[in-house]
Amino acid sequence: MRAYFDHNATTPVAASVVEAMVPVLGGVFGNASSIHGYGQEARQLLEEARRRVASFLRTKAEEVVFTSGGTEANNLALFGVLRGPKDHFVTTAIEHPAVLNVVEELRAIGHEVTIVPVGGDGVVDVDDVRRALRPTTRLVSLMAVNNEIGTVQPVNEIAKVCREAGVLMHCDAVQAPGRVAMDFDVDLLSLSGHKLNGPKGVGVLRVRKGVPLRKRTYGGHHERDRRPGTENVAGAVGLGVACEKVTMMQGDLRDRLESALLGRVADCYVNGDAARRAPNVSNLRFLGVEGESLVIALDLKGFAVSSGSACSSGSVEPSHVLIALGLSALDARSAIRFSLGASNTVEEVDGLVEAVVESVQRLRKLSPAYA
Amino acid sequence: MPENSKIAVAMSGGVDSSVVAGMMARGDAPVVGLTMQLWNQRRLPEIANEGATGGRCCSLDDVYDARYVAQLLKIPYYVVNLEDRFEKHVVKPFVEDYIAGKTPIPCTLCNNFIKFEHFLEMADGIGAEKIATGHYARIRFDEPSGRWQLLRSVDASKDQTYFLWGLTQEQLSRTLFPLGGMVKTDVRQLAMDLGLPVAEKPDSQEICFVPNGDYAAFIEAYFKEQGITTDVTSGDIVDRDGKKLGKHEGVHHFTVGQRRGLNVAVGEPLYVIETNPATRQVTVGSGDALMKKQFRVGEVNWISLASPTESVRAEVRIRNRHQPAWATIRPVGLTEAEVEFDVPQRAVTPGQGAVFYQGDVVAGGGWIEREA
Numbered sequence: 001m002r003a004y005f006d007h008n009a010t011t012p013v014a015a016s017v018v019e020a021m022v023p024v025l026g027g028v029f030g031n032a033s034s035i036h037g038y039g040q041e042a043r044q045l046l047e048e049a050r051r052r053v054a055s056f057l058r059t060k061a062e063e064v065v066f067t068s069g070g071t072e073a074n075n076l077a078l079f080g081v082l083r084g085p086k087d088h089f090v091t092t093a094i095e096h097p098a099v100l101n102v103v104e105e106l107r108a109i110g111h112e113v114t115i116v117p118v119g120g121d122g123v124v125d126v127d128d129v130r131r132a133l134r135p136t137t138r139l140v141s142l143m144a145v146n147n148e149i150g151t152v153q154p155v156n157e158i159a160k161v162c163r164e165a166g167v168l169m170h171c172d173a174v175q176a177p178g179r180v181a182m183d184f185d186v187d188l189l190s191l192s193g194h195k196l197n198g199p200k201g202v203g204v205l206r207v208r209k210g211v212p213l214r215k216r217t218y219g220g221h222h223e224r225d226r227r228p229g230t231e232n233v234a235g236a237v238g239l240g241v242a243c244e245k246v247t248m249m250q251g252d253l254r255d256r257l258e259s260a261l262l263g264r265v266a267d268c269y270v271n272g273d274a275a276r277r278a279p280n281v282s283n284l285r286f287l288g289v290e291g292e293s294l295v296i297a298l299d300l301k302g303f304a305v306s307s308g309s310a311c312s313s314g315s316v317e318p319s320h321v322l323i324a325l326g327l328s329a330l331d332a333r334s335a336i337r338f339s340l341g342a343s344n345t346v347e348e349v350d351g352l353v354e355a356v357v358e359s360v361q362r363l364r365k366l367s368p369a370y371a
Numbered sequence: 372m373p374e375n376s377k378i379a380v381a382m383s384g385g386v387d388s389s390v391v392a393g394m395m396a397r398g399d400a401p402v403v404g405l406t407m408q409l410w411n412q413r414r415l416p417e418i419a420n421e422g423a424t425g426g427r428c429c430s431l432d433d434v435y436d437a438r439y440v441a442q443l444l445k446i447p448y449y450v451v452n453l454e455d456r457f458e459k460h461v462v463k464p465f466v467e468d469y470i471a472g473k474t475p476i477p478c479t480l481c482n483n484f485i486k487f488e489h490f491l492e493m494a495d496g497i498g499a500e501k502i503a504t505g506h507y508a509r510i511r512f513d514e515p516s517g518r519w520q521l522l523r524s525v526d527a528s529k530d531q532t533y534f535l536w537g538l539t540q541e542q543l544s545r546t547l548f549p550l551g552g553m554v555k556t557d558v559r560q561l562a563m564d565l566g567l568p569v570a571e572k573p574d575s576q577e578i579c580f581v582p583n584g585d586y587a588a589f590i591e592a593y594f595k596e597q598g599i600t601t602d603v604t605s606g607d608i609v610d611r612d613g614k615k616l617g618k619h620e621g622v623h624h625f626t627v628g629q630r631r632g633l634n635v636a637v638g639e640p641l642y643v644i645e646t647n648p649a650t651r652q653v654t655v656g657s658g659d660a661l662m663k664k665q666f667r668v669g670e671v672n673w674i675s676l677a678s679p680t681e682s683v684r685a686e687v688r689i690r691n692r693h694q695p696a697w698a699t700i701r702p703v704g705l706t707e708a709e710v711e712f713d714v715p716q717r718a719v720t721p722g723q724g725a726v727f728y729q730g731d732v733v734a735g736g737g738w739i740e741r742e743a
Contacts, residue, residue, distance in 0.1 A: 293496040296449050300403065300497055314434065314450040329455075366495045 002302040003348035007280060007341035008147050008175060009306055013238070014197040020241040021199065024234040032231040033222060042233045049233075049240030056243035057182055057189065057206050065205045065223045066236050070174040070192030071098040073205035076227065077170045077188040078102045078141060080213040087138040088112040090167075092124050093324035094151075099141050099172055100320070112136070120326050122151040122272035130161050139168040144176040144184065148321040148337055149272035150281025152180055159185045168211065174203075177246045178342075179278035187211045193235065197342075198242030202235030247342070251279030253349050254340050258282045260353045265360055267370075271322055271335055285327070285335040288370020289363045292316045294336055297359040303352050306337050377401045378547070379499040381490055382441065382448070384433030386562050386569045387505030387550055389440045393565040394549045395503050396444040403497055404441040404448040406434055407485065409457040410580045415592040418582055436569050443566065451493060453485060460484035462580065466590055469623040470604055472646040472741065473722025476534065476691075477578055483537035491545060501545050507531045509551035509731075510543050513675070519543035520675045521733040526554040533691045536726045536736025537672050587624045606651025608635055611644065611660060622646040625653050628661055628718030642718075662715040668725045668737030671708050675732050678705060685727035685734050687712070689719055695728050708737060 004012070024045060030038030032046045047061065054061040067073045078089065079102070089103050093115050103113045114132040118124055129140060140162050144155050155171050162169040170188040177196040188211065193202040207213050207226065219228030262268055267287035286294065291307030295316075298305055307316050322332035338352070364370045380392045382404045395402045412430060434450055441448030461480045468475035486504065494502050507524035508531050519540050524530045538546070550558055562570035581589045594600070604621035616635040619625070624632060629643045633655060641655040673679065679702055686695035687710055696716050701709045710725055719739060726736040 290496075292451055293493060296451070296493075297497055299449075300447060314438070316452050362498070363496050366492050 001348070001351045003344065003352060004304045005338045005340060005344065005348075005352060006304045006306050008150075008195070008337065008339035010194045010200070011197045011341055012343065013194075013199055014242060014245055016245060017198055017238045017241045021234045021238040024237050028233065032233055033220065042231075046231050046233050046236050049236040052240035053191070053204055053236075053243050056177075056246065057191070057204075059206055060209070062224065063206050063209060065207055065226050066231065066239075067203045067205055067227055068201055068232070069203035070096075070172070070190050070195070071203075073190035073192075073203045074098045074141075074170075074172055075102055076205050076213070076216050077190060078106065078139065079216045080226075081139050081168055081188075081211070082106075082111070082214070083138060083212075084136075086111060086136065088114070088134050088136040089139055089141065090114045090116060090129060090132045090137060091141040092116045092118060092129075092143075092153075094118055094122060094124070094146050094148075094321045095141065095143055096147055096172060096174070099143070103141070118324055121276070122146060122149050122321070122325050123276055124153050124158070126154055126157045126161060129158050130165075133161070133165050133167060137165070137167045139170055139188075141170040141172065144171050144173040145179050145278045146272070146321060147175045148319055149283040149325075150175075150179075150278035150339075151272045152276050152278060156183075156185050175278065177243070178249045179280060188213075191239075193239040193242060196242050196246055199235050199238040202232055202239045204239070249278075249280045249340070249342065253344055253346065254280055254282050254338070256346070257338060257340070257349045257353060258284070260350075261356060264353070264357050268360075271327070272325065280340040282338045283322075283335055284338070285322075285331055286360050286364075287331075287334060288367040289334050289360055290367075291333055291335050293363055294356075294359055297363065298352075298355055301355045301359070303355050305352075306339075307333075307335060377403060377497065377499040377501075379490070379494040379497060379502045380404050380446075381486060381502065381504045382406050382437040383505070383575070384436035384440070384569065384572075385505065385575055386559060386567070386572050387507075389437070389505075389567050389569045390558050390562050390565065391503050391505045391549050392440060392444055392446065393561070393567060395547075396446050400501075402444075402446045403499060404437065404444075404446050405490070405493060406437045406448075406450045407457075407490065408434070408450050408452045408454060409461075409481075409485070411454055415589070415596060417595075418585070418588050418592045436572070440567055440569060443568075453489060456489055457481070457485060462593070466593055466623075468722045469586065469590055470648060471722075472622055472648040474626040474720045475722045476724055477580075478534045479537060479724055482534055487538055487542045487546065491542060494545075501547055503547040503549055505550055506535065506548050507550055508535055508548050510546060510548055512544075516675065516677075518675060518677065522551070523728070523731040523733075524548075524551045529555050532728075532733050533688055533724060533726050536674070536724060536733055538674065539672070540674075543674070587621070590623045591621075604648070604651060606653070608633060608653045608655060610637075611654060611656045616655065619653050622648055622651060622653060627720040658717075661718050663712075663717075663719040664715040665709065665711045666719045666725075667703075667740045667742075668708050668710055669706065669740045671702070671706055671735060671737035673735035675729070675734050678702070683727065683734060685729050688726045688728065689716060689739065690723050695726075698727075700727055 028042050030042040032042040050061045050064045054064050091103050107113045116128045116132050159169045169186040171184050171186040172190045174192040174195050187208045189206040191204040194200040215226050222228050269285050271283040295307045318329045318332040378395050378400050382388045392404050461477045465475050465477045507529040509522040511520050513520050523532050607615050608617040608619050625643045625646050644656045644660050645654040683700045687698040688695040696712050698710050698712045721739050721741040723739050725739050727734040
């Protein structure tokens with residue numbers, strides 16, 4: 001058996017998305033910014049895709065800026081709102097590196113950053129964010145759904161705090177589609193194509209009308225002068241179709257997996273708040289087991305799961321999210337993330353359970369830390 | 372085929388371990404390639420090595436090479452993060468040994484604690500009974516004694532047994548050294564024949580995490596990272612009568628037998644005889660004073676012999692490039708021994724290994740200790 005349980009890393013491209021993209025790749029080569037018919041044909045597809053994304057985000061098409069992905073969208077959002085030489089940014093300890101490393105760079109060039117901690121539940125406290133605000137605060141960046149443990153963050157409550165304080169709010173909503181309702185009341189919002197059964201290499205920054213955003217890369221006047229570069233029409237078309245096909249995931253398969261593992265494996269715990277959680281994620285730690293070894297053992301049995309965050313070489317570093325939750329490095333290293341998708345079946349889940357039970361048993365026998 | 376007939380190959384991205392992976396992939400047993408990520412390249416940027424030899428361990432280029440080789444061979448491949456273990460068992464002891472007036476060999480520690488201990492556990496974890504590495508050494512089972520033996524490699528110039536004396540019977544029984552019977556030129560030829568893109572990669576340099584072999588620079592950068600000031604090891608250079616001849620910047624700059632960098636002139640060539648961490652003194656003397664007949668070894672590991680109680684005759688090598696010399700080894704208790712050379716040898720250096728050879732067979736080895 002071969003089965004994929006790593007949908008928070010990336011998702012398979014939906015057949016309908018491929019179907020929509022192939023004719024564009026093969027036949028519509030015009031530059032969407034050209035005046036002639038070839039260009040107009042491409043432009044029409046691009047704008048149609050933009051309207052689809054806008055409808056998914058419950059916003060207007062002119063607020064949708066296509067980017068190369070979630071990381072670029074985050075960079076554009078945070079760097080794009082810079083105003084003075086010493087702006088203050090607030091974000092949280094459990095953000096994705098595509099936000100944390102951006103604020104690290106902002107700090108390096110002289111701006112101020114407050115990283116709000118979280119408790120063991122992995123959910124950011126609204127009051128902690130409120131207390132972090134300063135007169136110089138320019139923007140608060142908060143993810144909608146944590147990519148590693150799946151916890152759902154109080155985005156709209158914090159957006160309200162920001163609005164009252166006159167502070168901009170950005171939401172990295174890359175992990176939100178299909179997990180929570182896309183009704184975020186924020187100024188800036190990032191989306192990624194490949195996390196919602198769309199193609200890689202395309203994403204979106206939604207920029208609310210009136211938010212002053214300066215471009216970060218320089219070139220032509222594409223995307224209403226906010227993101228230069230010849231438009232990736234096929235990618236945008238794919239993302240547009242993928243947005244239309246998003247359906248809410250149900251938690252039943254995840255619950256089946258989790259209750260089976262919690263029931264059959266001793267010293268196994270859920271990381272993060274089990275209730276306020278996306279329905280497709282289960283992040284578990286197995287005492288005395290190296291998560292990395294478990295990932296390899298499961299892969300050799302045909303099951304794709306993940307552990308921690310991959311570093312540049314492809315090996316695993318202890319997750320900064322689990323460390324932020326208060327776990328020791330050792331405990332953080334014993335964690336595995338299962339993230340399910342629409343195509344997973346009961347048979348796959350049951351096969352995975354058997355493989356995990358067997359592998360954990362074997363790895364614990366070898367573990368000096370687990371006696 | 373039972374799952375435990377799997378073989379885990381330690382792949383560094385170099386030509387040797389790539390050829391091993393290729394040889395194993397040609398066999399019947401399923402093969403899994405693993406690269407050990409031992410050192411975080413972002414650390415100690417001040418000693419970063421951009422030069423042509425660029426050879427720092429675990430560089431991204433090496434990992435990419437290893438992964439490419441695994442893809443060509445169509446074997447599953449993973450990078451495993453052992454940075455914490457490497458720090459604890461290799462890097463820290465390396466620095467501490469230098470500060471303690473010794474000249475350590477991290478490769479032996481790495482073999483003992485990482486490559487042949489933790490790597491074997493990883494192999495267990497993926498259901499691999501055997502591991503294979505690119506070391507130049509041979510292993511065989513000796514029926515009469517019932518023991519696994521470690522032997523010098525056929526290519527004498529590449530022999531790595533000096534670094535492998537710590538292997539236990541269990542470790543030897545599960546390890547394959549497919550290159551032990553080959554010479555390096557044949558290994559490179561085989562890499563070509565297998566179509567491996569690393570066939571012409573230069574050999575790796577001495578200590579993998581120390582660029583250009585500059586130990587002192589590494590230790591100082593490490594101190595800085597850990598917030599330790601370097602003057603804790605500076606002191607006087609003295610002669611054998613205790614007379615002060617000059618000052619030095621830290622005991623970690625010196626190793627027994629060293630002549631360069633002393634900056635004292637007294638007419639005759641002077642060598643480091645001893646470094647004393649307690650007094651922070653570096654004692655120097657003439658070449659004659661370096662000659663030594665007898666010394667003590669600790670943490671002795673017997674390989675071809677089961678812990679002898681009587682004296683053993685063997686040729687003893689006291690550093691990697693040392694020509695082994697005949698000696699009598701008297702076991703002291705279970706883990707120590709007294710080594711007495713027939714003819715005094717130059718620069719017996721605490722912290723280095725002493726390896727006992729009987730012909731090509733490694734009888735055992737131990738760590739050279741400081742004199743009490």
